Amino acid sequence: MGKSVTFYDLQVSTGATISPFVWATKFAVRHKGLELDIVEGGFTGIMDRTGGKTERLPAIVDEGKWVLDSWGIVEYLDETYPDAPPLIPHESVATMLKALDAWFWGAAVGPWMHCYCADYRDVCFERDKDYVTRSRALMLGGPLEDIQAGREDRLPAISAALEPLRLALRSSDFLGGNAPNYADYRIIGSFLWLASLAQTPALAADDPLRPWYKRVCALYGGLGEHPGLFPIFGLEQREGDPDLFVREAGKGGIFKRNTGPASTSAETKMIGEPT
Amino acid sequence: MGKSVTFYDLQVSTGATISPFVWATKFAVRHKGLELDIVEGGFTGIMDRTGGKTERLPAIVDEGKWVLDSWGIVEYLDETYPDAPPLIPHESVATMLKALDAWFWGAAVGPWMHCYCADYRDVCFERDKDYVTRSRALMLGGPLEDIQAGREDRLPAISAALEPLRLALRSSDFLGGNAPNYADYRIIGSFLWLASLAQTPALAADDPLRPWYKRVCALYGGLGEHPGLFPIFGLEQREGDPDLFVREAGKGGIFKRNTGPASTSAETKMIGEPT
Numbered sequence: 032m033g034k035s036v037t038f039y040d041l042q043v044s045t046g047a048t049i050s051p052f053v054w055a056t057k058f059a060v061r062h063k064g065l066e067l068d069i070v071e072g073g074f075t076g077i078m079d080r081t082g083g084k085t086e087r088l089p090a091i092v093d094e095g096k097w098v099l100d101s102w103g104i105v106e107y108l109d110e111t112y113p114d115a116p117p118l119i120p121h122e123s124v125a126t127m128l129k130a131l132d133a134w135f136w137g138a139a140v141g142p143w144m145h146c147y148c149a150d151y152r153d154v155c156f157e158r159d160k161d162y163v164t165r166s167r168a169l170m171l172g173g174p175l176e177d178i179q180a181g182r183e184d185r186l187p188a189i190s191a192a193l194e195p196l197r198l199a200l201r202s203s204d205f206l207g208g209n210a211p212n213y214a215d216y217r218i219i220g221s222f223l224w225l226a227s228l229a230q231t232p233a234l235a236a237d238d239p240l241r242p243w244y245k246r247v248c249a250l251y252g253g254l255g256e257h258p259g260l261f262p263i264f265g266l267e268q269r270e271g272d273p274d275l276f277v278r279e280a281g282k283g284g285i286f287k288r289n290t291g292p293a294s295t296s297a298e299t300k301m302i303g304e305p306t
Numbered sequence: 307m308g309k310s311v312t313f314y315d316l317q318v319s320t321g322a323t324i325s326p327f328v329w330a331t332k333f334a335v336r337h338k339g340l341e342l343d344i345v346e347g348g349f350t351g352i353m354d355r356t357g358g359k360t361e362r363l364p365a366i367v368d369e370g371k372w373v374l375d376s377w378g379i380v381e382y383l384d385e386t387y388p389d390a391p392p393l394i395p396h397e398s399v400a401t402m403l404k405a406l407d408a409w410f411w412g413a414a415v416g417p418w419m420h421c422y423c424a425d426y427r428d429v430c431f432e433r434d435k436d437y438v439t440r441s442r443a444l445m446l447g448g449p450l451e452d453i454q455a456g457r458e459d460r461l462p463a464i465s466a467a468l469e470p471l472r473l474a475l476r477s478s479d480f481l482g483g484n485a486p487n488y489a490d491y492r493i494i495g496s497f498l499w500l501a502s503l504a505q506t507p508a509l510a511a512d513d514p515l516r517p518w519y520k521r522v523c524a525l526y527g528g529l530g531e532h533p534g535l536f537p538i539f540g541l542e543q544r545e546g547d548p549d550l551f552v553r554e555a556g557k558g559g560i561f562k563r564n565t566g567p568a569s570t571s572a573e574t575k576m577i578g579e580p581t
Binding site for chain 1: 353358359360361362374375377378395396397398399400401402403404405406408409412437440441444445469470471473474475477478480481482483484487489561563564565566567570571574576577578579
């Protein structure tokens with residue numbers, strides 16, 4: 032066992048982590064070769080558990096030093112452990128990840144929250160349910176059952192909207208390239224948030240994102256393979272719904288490489304000769 | 307004057323470049339300290355101009371070597387000129403840029419094309435108009451005037467959808483961080499595509515993206531300030547339309563840093579106490 036940091040978790044009744052930020056931070060700590068000394072707990076009692084240090088998680092304590100906030104912890108880890116592989120290998124990665132994360136939040140996490148908010152409440156510890164019901168109803172603007180209702184009609188379009196991520200991972204094992212970095216951990220955190228609570232799958236069984244998901248979850252001794260997680264792959268394609276993902280991806284369009292006239296002739300035939 | 311590469315341009319009647327890929331590649335060549343030896347021209351006659359080498363642009367010739375495709379040229383430039391600042395400083399930047407570019411294409415370029423397709427045709431060289439009218443009507447599924455009609459009701463939502471880019475650039479001068487890289491050039495290319503043809507602005511005059519746009523356009527002696535370009539900032543906020551951008555950005559939510567209970571108390575007050 033290497034060196035450990037005290038890690039304040041945010042869990043549901045299965046023992047799995049729920050918060051996307053806490054998930055991302057768990058991977059970030061392990062990426063640096065550090066072990067997690069977990070302080071268990073759910074949504075309520077965070078101020079008590081942390082001695083008044085924070086209302087929100089993640090939080091870590093490293094050699095007596097409290098570090099808060101998912102981005103704050105990442106910056107601390109890269110500064111404090113420069114000999115371990117960087118979480119953010121270039122400042123451009125941080126900037127672009129903020130854009131990508133904001134896109135993913137708007138395209139997937141927000142809409143999924145509207146599809147799974149009653150599941151979210153149901154999977155919490157009993158002692159957390161009052162707070163979660165009340166706060167999430169305020170956030171979402173209505174009773175959780177009403178907000179969640181009809182999700183089967185909304186899930187296909189959310190899956191379809193994830194094509195930019197599929198495209199990037201078509202030519203790369205990780206968002207980090209050949210090896211994972213914080214971009215992978217940040218985005219997998221939101222998928223694992225979903226897996227911590229989803230009582231019905233959100234994505235097709237053959238979604239091209241699945242190999243990346245499995246690859247990242249398997250890191251650090253299967254950090255993302257907690258037995259309390261639910262399957263998120265297995266949504267069936269229904270007739271009349273949007274395609275859950277683009278099957279003919281890579282066959283043409285702006286993401287095809289131009290290697291000369293032979294590579295563009297099919298498109299040219301379709302749209303007409305430019306000469 | 308430093309070393310030049312032969313650069314096949316794709317222009318409209320103002321002399322400005324239209325293609326987002328050609329724009330991105332112009333910046334990429336200049337980033338490497340190389341000069342552009344421009345071969346002018348529009349949509350028709352590309353095969354003639356390039357001696358049958360390609361139907362699509364960009365294309366460059368460097369010391370007699372033909373290099374095609376916007377990504378192909380970027381990879382060539384970084385391999386061939388390793389002493390100049392990298393266009394792609396880490397493989398993670400390429401992977402994430404593919405996701406970001408695909409998002410931007412779906413959120414902005416595609417919808418804008420539906421708002422500006424008649425402008426697009428009108429600004430072309432006379433000799434290109436038949437081809438452009440025919441090919442774009444096939445791509446878009448109808449006469450260009452019909453597709454473009456009603457754009458004033460669609461532009462506000464497109465502007466609103468660009469929030470992930472605004473968020474990333476709120477804490478960074480460039481997508482590249484403190485200095486620009488190919489991520490900036492790739493995305494500015496699509497904005498300059500719009501500027502090459504837009505007869506009415508697409509974004510608010512006070513859009514937070516504007517300082518970044520001006521910063522990138524000013525690079526390399528004002529490479530993005532061609533006199534033939536049209537203003538893209540100046541869309542008026544109409545009552546009942548979505549906000550053109552988020553004015554209270556940074557005040558809270560998941561993108562606010564947690565620095566302890568004082569930083570989260572306002573949100574806690576809104577959603578209720580977790581204890």
